[in-house]
Amino acid sequence: MTPDPFLEAARKAIAGGPEVLRQAVGDLPAEGLNGRAANPEDTNTIAVLATHALHSTRVLLTMAAGLPPAARDRAGEFAATADGPEPLLAVIDGLAAECADLLACCEGIDWSAARTRRRDDGSISEMTAAEALLFAVTHLRGHADEAALTRHLWRAQH
DSSP states (O other): OOOOOHHHHHHHHHHHHHHHHHHHHHHHOHHHHHHOOSSTOOOOOOHHHHHHHEEEEEEHHHHHHHHHHOOHHHHTTTTTOOOOHHHHHHHHHHHHHHHHHHHHTTTOHHHHHEEEEOOOTTOOOEEEHHHHHHHHHHHHHHHHHHHHHHHHHHHHHO
């Protein structure tokens, strides 16, 4: 069977997200992982960005694959903290492995298939499998890049 070029492109893009997040976490102390480089009301910490980005990716890939909803504590994602890099790197690696497994479940998917999921607020999100996959890619990469920039800002200030 010929590999799906759409899925292969998404797989490569998603695989790069955890690597950017790992680099953002790097060897930063807890202060750097939990600190806000700018206005606290408008920014998130590296710990929050890494946690939220990969949990969201898992939810969206589950949706793309047409599987039952992944367990999630969205509010907890935005309250995430890290005592140091090791626990956060373990979260990144664990969720990245789950996301890779979910991408494998997307083999042979009808990308036009309708998908729905209930959001935390009770509303229904509707999109095609293709839209869920693209949303997973763009959301992950956006937050990963934001975490990398946050690291640069924090390093410049300390």
